[in-house]
Amino acid sequence: MTTTEALNRLTELERTLRAYNHAIGCLNYDGETVAPRNAAPARGETMAFLSGIVHEKVTAPETGELIEVLLADRDALSLKDRRRAELLKEGRDDMTLIPADEYMAYQQLLAEAGQVWHDAKLASDYAAYAPYLDKIIAYNRRFAARKGPGKPAYDVLLDGYEKGLSHETLDPFFALLRAELTPVILEVAKRPRPDVAFLDQPYPVHLQRKFTDRVMAIMGISRDDCAVGETEHPFTEGFNKHDVRITTHYHEGAVLSNLYSVVHEGGHALYELGIGDDLQGTFLAGGSSMSIHESQSRFYENLIGRSRPFCEALLPELKALFPQQMAGVDAEKLYRAANLAEPSLIRTEADELTYSIHVMIRYELEKAMIAGDIKTGDIPGEWNRMYREYLGVDVPDNRRGVLQDSHWSFGAIGYFPSYALGSAYGVQMLENMEKDVDVWGAARGGDLRPITAWLGERIHRYGQLLTPKELVENGCGGPFDPAHYVNYLKKKYGELYSL
Amino acid sequence: MTTTEALNRLTELERTLRAYNHAIGCLNYDGETVAPRNAAPARGETMAFLSGIVHEKVTAPETGELIEVLLADRDALSLKDRRRAELLKEGRDDMTLIPADEYMAYQQLLAEAGQVWHDAKLASDYAAYAPYLDKIIAYNRRFAARKGPGKPAYDVLLDGYEKGLSHETLDPFFALLRAELTPVILEVAKRPRPDVAFLDQPYPVHLQRKFTDRVMAIMGISRDDCAVGETEHPFTEGFNKHDVRITTHYHEGAVLSNLYSVVHEGGHALYELGIGDDLQGTFLAGGSSMSIHESQSRFYENLIGRSRPFCEALLPELKALFPQQMAGVDAEKLYRAANLAEPSLIRTEADELTYSIHVMIRYELEKAMIAGDIKTGDIPGEWNRMYREYLGVDVPDNRRGVLQDSHWSFGAIGYFPSYALGSAYGVQMLENMEKDVDVWGAARGGDLRPITAWLGERIHRYGQLLTPKELVENGCGGPFDPAHYVNYLKKKYGELYSL
Numbered sequence: 001m002t003t004t005e006a007l008n009r010l011t012e013l014e015r016t017l018r019a020y021n022h023a024i025g026c027l028n029y030d031g032e033t034v035a036p037r038n039a040a041p042a043r044g045e046t047m048a049f050l051s052g053i054v055h056e057k058v059t060a061p062e063t064g065e066l067i068e069v070l071l072a073d074r075d076a077l078s079l080k081d082r083r084r085a086e087l088l089k090e091g092r093d094d095m096t097l098i099p100a101d102e103y104m105a106y107q108q109l110l111a112e113a114g115q116v117w118h119d120a121k122l123a124s125d126y127a128a129y130a131p132y133l134d135k136i137i138a139y140n141r142r143f144a145a146r147k148g149p150g151k152p153a154y155d156v157l158l159d160g161y162e163k164g165l166s167h168e169t170l171d172p173f174f175a176l177l178r179a180e181l182t183p184v185i186l187e188v189a190k191r192p193r194p195d196v197a198f199l200d201q202p203y204p205v206h207l208q209r210k211f212t213d214r215v216m217a218i219m220g221i222s223r224d225d226c227a228v229g230e231t232e233h234p235f236t237e238g239f240n241k242h243d244v245r246i247t248t249h250y251h252e253g254a255v256l257s258n259l260y261s262v263v264h265e266g267g268h269a270l271y272e273l274g275i276g277d278d279l280q281g282t283f284l285a286g287g288s289s290m291s292i293h294e295s296q297s298r299f300y301e302n303l304i305g306r307s308r309p310f311c312e313a314l315l316p317e318l319k320a321l322f323p324q325q326m327a328g329v330d331a332e333k334l335y336r337a338a339n340l341a342e343p344s345l346i347r348t349e350a351d352e353l354t355y356s357i358h359v360m361i362r363y364e365l366e367k368a369m370i371a372g373d374i375k376t377g378d379i380p381g382e383w384n385r386m387y388r389e390y391l392g393v394d395v396p397d398n399r400r401g402v403l404q405d406s407h408w409s410f411g412a413i414g415y416f417p418s419y420a421l422g423s424a425y426g427v428q429m430l431e432n433m434e435k436d437v438d439v440w441g442a443a444r445g446g447d448l449r450p451i452t453a454w455l456g457e458r459i460h461r462y463g464q465l466l467t468p469k470e471l472v473e474n475g476c477g478g479p480f481d482p483a484h485y486v487n488y489l490k491k492k493y494g495e496l497y498s499l
Numbered sequence: 500m501t502t503t504e505a506l507n508r509l510t511e512l513e514r515t516l517r518a519y520n521h522a523i524g525c526l527n528y529d530g531e532t533v534a535p536r537n538a539a540p541a542r543g544e545t546m547a548f549l550s551g552i553v554h555e556k557v558t559a560p561e562t563g564e565l566i567e568v569l570l571a572d573r574d575a576l577s578l579k580d581r582r583r584a585e586l587l588k589e590g591r592d593d594m595t596l597i598p599a600d601e602y603m604a605y606q607q608l609l610a611e612a613g614q615v616w617h618d619a620k621l622a623s624d625y626a627a628y629a630p631y632l633d634k635i636i637a638y639n640r641r642f643a644a645r646k647g648p649g650k651p652a653y654d655v656l657l658d659g660y661e662k663g664l665s666h667e668t669l670d671p672f673f674a675l676l677r678a679e680l681t682p683v684i685l686e687v688a689k690r691p692r693p694d695v696a697f698l699d700q701p702y703p704v705h706l707q708r709k710f711t712d713r714v715m716a717i718m719g720i721s722r723d724d725c726a727v728g729e730t731e732h733p734f735t736e737g738f739n740k741h742d743v744r745i746t747t748h749y750h751e752g753a754v755l756s757n758l759y760s761v762v763h764e765g766g767h768a769l770y771e772l773g774i775g776d777d778l779q780g781t782f783l784a785g786g787s788s789m790s791i792h793e794s795q796s797r798f799y800e801n802l803i804g805r806s807r808p809f810c811e812a813l814l815p816e817l818k819a820l821f822p823q824q825m826a827g828v829d830a831e832k833l834y835r836a837a838n839l840a841e842p843s844l845i846r847t848e849a850d851e852l853t854y855s856i857h858v859m860i861r862y863e864l865e866k867a868m869i870a871g872d873i874k875t876g877d878i879p880g881e882w883n884r885m886y887r888e889y890l891g892v893d894v895p896d897n898r899r900g901v902l903q904d905s906h907w908s909f910g911a912i913g914y915f916p917s918y919a920l921g922s923a924y925g926v927q928m929l930e931n932m933e934k935d936v937d938v939w940g941a942a943r944g945g946d947l948r949p950i951t952a953w954l955g956e957r958i959h960r961y962g963q964l965l966t967p968k969e970l971v972e973n974g975c976g977g978p979f980d981p982a983h984y985v986n987y988l989k990k991k992y993g994e995l996y997s998l
Contacts, residue, residue: 015548016548018545019544019545019548019549022526022541022542022545023522023523023525023526023545023549024522026522026525026526026529027521027522027525029529030525030528030529033533034532034533034726034728034744035726035742036721036722036723036724036725036726036741036742036743036744037723038723038724038741038742039724039738039739039741039742041741042521042738042739042741042742043521043742045518046517046518046521046522049514049515049518050518050522204705205705206703206704206705222535223535224535224536224537225535225537225538226535227533227534227535229533239538239541240538240541242535242537242538242540242541243534243535243537243538243541243542244535245533245535
């Protein structure tokens with residue numbers, strides 16, 4: 001096989017896998033958003049069947065052969081072609097560790113676990129979910145042992161979400177956050193709580209849906225390329241740059257919850273929407289590591305979305321839709337309410353200051369789960385113990401405790417640290433961006449396109465062409481240093497709470 | 500290959516095709532309901548790719564071989580196994596007429612045509628849609644010529660929607676309806692119009708959505724097995740008996756439009772939900788012909804849904820949600836409004852009396868289209884001419900004319916007559932049902948389960964196990980006779996309009 005033949009076969013394989021993954025993604029999205037609940041078993045069967053074919057195509061000897069031919073000639077390849085081959089190799093190496101039957105059974109398990117988690121959360125019934133979580137943990141441990149024999153299993157999983165990430169980076173990272181932020185959290189707790197009574201009113205859901213439309217417009221996201229669905233746990237799915245989906249959730253008594261879900265998922269969406277045309281259809285046409293993805297979503301959600309200027313832009317929109325509820329509220333009051341800092345139960349609703357502690361708790365738990373240091377049945381107890389120890393809150397039920405996040409139900413163990421890392425990357429990117437862009441003018445003006453253009457140029461357009469490390473340096477203008485994140489939080493909350 | 504081996508291979512093929520068709524169906528449903536509009540090209544590519552694999556599996560020589568083995572031993576097979584083999588043969592015979600490339604290109608065309616039709620309808624822009632329609636007509640003509648050389652092409656297409664159906668049945672059927680119903684329509688036009696002012700008010704969409712929930716409950720449809728989406732043109736899609744989707748549309752000024760869309764599509768859904776457990780997973784696990792399907796949907800929509808007792812059941816539901824709009828409205832007033840008969844523009848909104856004339860116009864047009872007697876560019880003119888001639892209405896724009904229905908955009912030419920035939924079947928089924936069931940007590944009580952149980956026993960549970968003719972006789976208690984339909988309409992509208 002010549003290099004040219006191998007490249008043609010690579011393109012053909014991309015086309016085939018694109019179709020299968022599109023179908024699997026669509027079944028999954030449909031299942032998460034609109035399918036009736038009893039649809040889960042048949043959907044799981046179909047998804048497992050199609051996943052089996054993906055497994056077969058990826059692990060086929062011919063696929064190994066084409067990778068070999070291409071990488072033997074790696075120096076003659078363009079960066080793009082080399083990365084396409086490398087990514088295929090990484091995916092193939094992983095899949096080859098798992099026999100087809102086991103892979104299909106796992107996919108079916110995940111398809112069912114999503115529904116089980118959803119129902120278990122609503123009923124606050126951990127026991128119903130535990131057998132699924134148990135199997136998911138066992139699968140991940142087995143997989144890690146095969147992939148990195150002799151290495152700490154959790155490091156192997158972390159590496160799957162961001163190449164090279166391990167406890168050696170994360171232990172000191174979380175230790176720094178804990179050491180630097182805990183005193184601030186304790187100080188804030190002593191200060192007067194801002195007045196958020198205006199939020200504790202009913203904001204009718206059908207009007208919140210209209211508010212979502214406005215927020216999407218402010219973010220510059222075209223609904224022709226990006227749809228908005230509704231789910232218990234918001235997420236983003238990108239099929240291609242003209243077909244991205246975000247989801248949000250509506251609670252009549254929590255208007256900001258929807259707002260920041262949309263801004264967060266909108267940040268993910270802008271990343272997928274901004275991937276270069278030249279990468280479409282290839283393996284490179286997706287976001288890079290989860291940390292990079294979260295750096296974008298958390299950037300919009302917090303650095304922009306919870307800024308004073310953005311609150312100024314939102315105020316008239318909120319007043320137009322909710323004149324009674326927002327009577328007497330000015331931008332400063334909205335800003336302070338949107339940045340209310342206090343230890344709380346729910347990660348996705350947490351303020352920026354305590355957020356990383358929520359993530360750290362999950363990090364510690366996952367380490368123990370994957371090391372085999374904790375039984376599945378003991379996870380809720382350990383969860384509750386850590387919430388008490390690190391955040392000083394009592395978890396009243398598993399719905400607001402260990403069942404709150406969907407991640408483990410779709411097999412993502414090792415993902416959570418991305419949220420904290422991404423948050424930290426974002427701060428450094430913002431400082432770098434401020435040199436080039438009138439960030440706060442854009443936010444205040446209710447048109448985030450200049451911000452997105454800057455990120456698009458340095459991050460989004462590259463898809464998976466560059467490594468996460470290269471993208472971080474592109475965005476940050478230098479190597480990553482978590483001190484920026486710590487300083488940002490101390491400054492912001494110092495000012496907010498007159499520390 | 501032994502018969503047992505062939506049966507095992509049949510089961511394996513059912514499993515494979517079930518997965519592909521589920522994925523294709525899901526992509527289609529997603530595209531019709533929630534996908535962003537620019538998603539269409541990539542979705543079309545994926546759907547065409549997967550359809551190509553279906554084509555490959557169905558037309559494979561091994562599939563021909565297993566059919567031969569099974570049908571050679573047909574008398575030894577159970578009815579169920581024989582029908583499974585026969586249905587596969589019918590599908591294979593059709594697909595074998597079309598080369599894979601042509602089939603995939605057609606599937607891609609249809610995927611795009613759906614979006615084009617949707618946009619063209621909203622913009623009332625026939626010219627944008629015409630090139631797609633032109634290709635769809637050409638494909639159907641080519642296909643019919645191959646399938647039934649020497650036969651009238653339109654008869655070949657009709658036979659595809661209901662085995663044995665041809666112009667020899669339909670010409671006299673529509674002639675009878677025209678002859679018998681036209682004088683009634685003319686008489687009704689001279690009578691005073693019922694008072695429908697209460698309908699010409701805004702009924703907020705978010706409350707109409709709640710009304711949908713109530714209507715679904717009255718119909719006895721569990722949302723755990725059946726979801727409700729929103730589309731320009733309502734339809735039903737059934738993946739299996741635990742995953743059925745109906746769609747409806749909401750217009751603030753047309754509360755009955757949503758109501759009768761839900762009841763109509765709910766009738767389709769009840770059919771799919773009632774298919775026997777013993778047929779699930781096989782080729783037989785779907786509704787029979789389109790006429791049988793429409794007999795069920797039109798049964799619920801009109802015979803039940805537009806009856807006095809059902810209006811009595813709906814009244815308190817409507818009053819609870821829309822107290823101001825419904826002030827002073829009693830069941831009789833609602834009944835008369837729901838049965839307002841007058842020549843109109845939109846088929847799906849038409850009263851029962853004029854409905855068949857809408858269908859007849861499409862029947863005549865399709866005959867001409869497929870015979871090659873009319874150019875695509877001339878279809879709107881001919882449409883408008885017939886609406887003037889047969890219904891006496893002037894079509895103001897193509898949105899409310901030739902672009903109103905989605906059917907041609909998804910390749911369905913020869914489908915429309917099913918609506919009129921199904922309507923006629925339903926009346927005879929109702930008369931037969933009244934012998935066994937307290938139909939009007941059930942309707943008045945707001946619980947249609949006894950009605951559904953009767954239909955389930957005679958029609959639904961059989962899926963495609965019986966022929967349409969057998970199902971009609973099962974339901975009607977004897978051979979079909981359109982006189983029942985004509986007499987029903989004359990009696991109902993005679994009473995309503997004191998003719």
